[in-house]
Amino acid sequence: MSMEIKAPTFPESVADGTVATWHKQPGEAVSADELIVDIETDKVVLEVVAPADGVITEILKGEGETVLSEEILAKFEAGAAGASAPAAAAAPAAEAAPAGDADKVGPAARKLIDENGLDASKIPATGKNGGITKEDVMNYLASKPAASAPAAVPAASAPAVAPLNVPAGERISKRVPMTRLRATIAKRLVEAQQNAAMLTTYNEVNMKPVMELRKQYKDLFEKVHGGTRLGFMSFFVKAATEALKRFPAVNASIDGNDMVYHGYQDIGVAVSTDRGLMVPVLRDTDAMSLAEVEATIADFGKRGRDGKLGMEDMQGGTFTITNGGVFGSLMSTPILNPPQTAILGMHKIQDRPMAVNGQVEILPMMYLALSYDHRMIDGKEAVQFLVTIKDLLEDPARMLLDV
Numbered sequence: 001m002s003m004e005i006k007a008p009t010f011p012e013s014v015a016d017g018t019v020a021t022w023h024k025q026p027g028e029a030v031s032a033d034e035l036i037v038d039i040e041t042d043k044v045v046l047e048v049v050a051p052a053d054g055v056i057t058e059i060l061k062g063e064g065e066t067v068l069s070e071e072i073l074a075k076f077e078a079g080a081a082g083a084s085a086p087a088a089a090a091a092p093a094a095e096a097a098p099a100g101d102a103d104k105v106g107p108a109a110r111k112l113i114d115e116n117g118l119d120a121s122k123i124p125a126t127g128k129n130g131g132i133t134k135e136d137v138m139n140y141l142a143s144k145p146a147a148s149a150p151a152a153v154p155a156a157s158a159p160a161v162a163p164l165n166v167p168a169g170e171r172i173s174k175r176v177p178m179t180r181l182r183a184t185i186a187k188r189l190v191e192a193q194q195n196a197a198m199l200t201t202y203n204e205v206n207m208k209p210v211m212e213l214r215k216q217y218k219d220l221f222e223k224v225h226g227g228t229r230l231g232f233m234s235f236f237v238k239a240a241t242e243a244l245k246r247f248p249a250v251n252a253s254i255d256g257n258d259m260v261y262h263g264y265q266d267i268g269v270a271v272s273t274d275r276g277l278m279v280p281v282l283r284d285t286d287a288m289s290l291a292e293v294e295a296t297i298a299d300f301g302k303r304g305r306d307g308k309l310g311m312e313d314m315q316g317g318t319f320t321i322t323n324g325g326v327f328g329s330l331m332s333t334p335i336l337n338p339p340q341t342a343i344l345g346m347h348k349i350q351d352r353p354m355a356v357n358g359q360v361e362i363l364p365m366m367y368l369a370l371s372y373d374h375r376m377i378d379g380k381e382a383v384q385f386l387v388t389i390k391d392l393l394e395d396p397a398r399m400l401l402d403v
C-alpha cells in the first residue's frame with residue numbers, strides 16, 4: 001500500500017523547517033516507528049518515524065531543503081517484503097563505502113565519517129546486517145581520543161593536535177553551513193540589541209548561607225526525593241520567582257505598543273547543548289518545590305544533550321536565568337531573550353576578602369547581572385529587583401517566611 005511521509009505539524013510560532021538528515025534511503029527496509037528523517041526547526045529537531053513496516057520508494061525533499069508544516073517528504077510502500085529491502089539498500093551503502101570496505105554505511109554515518117576523516121573499517125558496526133549507524137560513529141568518536149590519538153600524532157610532533165583532524169603544519173579551513181538553530185539564535189540576539197533599550201545592573205551575593213544550607217541537607221534531600229540532588233539553581237529560581245511577584249514589570253513583555261503583564265511566573269533556564277543554547281521553561285515556578293525545580297532542570301539537561309527537547313518545552317517564558325558560572329565565567333552581560341524584558345546572569349562562585357562588621361572575612365561571592373529593557377523597566381525597579389534576589393539568597397529563610 002502506497003503512503004506519504006509528511007513533515008510534522010509545526011506550531012504557529014514556527015513557519016518552516018529544514019530537512020537535516022535522512023536516516024533511510026530509497027529501497028532500504030524500514031520498521032514501524034523507526035526514525036527515518038530529522039527536521040530541524042528554529043527551536044528543536046523534530047523526528048519523523050515510519051508509519052509501518054515497508055520501504056521508502058522516493059525522497060521528495062533532500063537534506064538541506066526547506067519544508068512547510070505537513071508537506072510531503074517522501075513516498076512510502078507499506079508491507080513491502082523484508083527480504084528485498086536490504087538487498088536494495090546494499091547498492092547505495094556499497095557506493096558510499098570505500099573500495100574493499102565490506103561494511104554497509106548509512107548516509108548519516110557516512111557524513112560523520114567523511115567530516116572527521118575516519119576509516120569505516122575500524123568502526124564497530126551494530127546496525128542491521130552489520131551496517132554502521134550514526135550512533136556507531138558517534139560512539140567511536142567518543143572513544144577515539146584515548147584509543148587512537150597517540151597513533152595519529154607522530155612522536156616528534158608538537159603536543160597540540162592540529163584542528164579538523166589534519167596533519168600538523170597544514171593550513172586547512174572548513175566551511176560548514178550555519179544550522180537553522182544557530183542562525184535563529186544569532187538573529188534573535190542581534191534583534192534584542194537593536195530593538196530594546198538594554199541596560200545591565202550588577203550586584204554581588206554572599207553564597208555562604210545557601211552553601212551551608214545545601215551542605216547540611218543535601219544527603220537527606222537526595223534520600224527523601226528519590227535521588228534528586230540539591231543544587232544552587234533551585235534557590236535562584238525560587239528567589240527570582242518571589243522577586244518577580246514583587247516587581248511585575250520585570251515579569252512582563254512588550255507587544256508592539258502594549259505592555260503585557262503576566263500573572264504567573266514561567267522561568268526559562270538556559271541549557272547548553274551541542275547544537276546551541278536552548279531555553280526550556282519551568283512552568284508556574286511559584287507552585288514548584290525545590291525538588292521539583294531540580295528534577296525538572298536535570299531532565300531538561302539530559303534531554304537537551306540527547307536532542308529530545310520538544311517544541312512545547314521551549315515556548316513561552318516570562319523571565320530567563322542563565323548560568324555562565326558553570327563554565328568559569330566571573331562576570332558577563334547577558335542578552336535579553338525577546339519578548340521578555342529581563343534576564344538574570346549567574347556566575348562563578350569565588351572566595352574573596354570582604355569587610356563584615358569591620359572585620360575582613362573570606363567569603364564565597366558571586367556576581368549577579370540583570371539585563372533589562374529600559375522601555376519597560378525603570379532603573380530603580382531593576383536595581384531593587386536584583387537586591388531582592390540578593391537578600392533572599394543571603395537569608396534563605398526569608399523565602400519561606402515571605403518577608
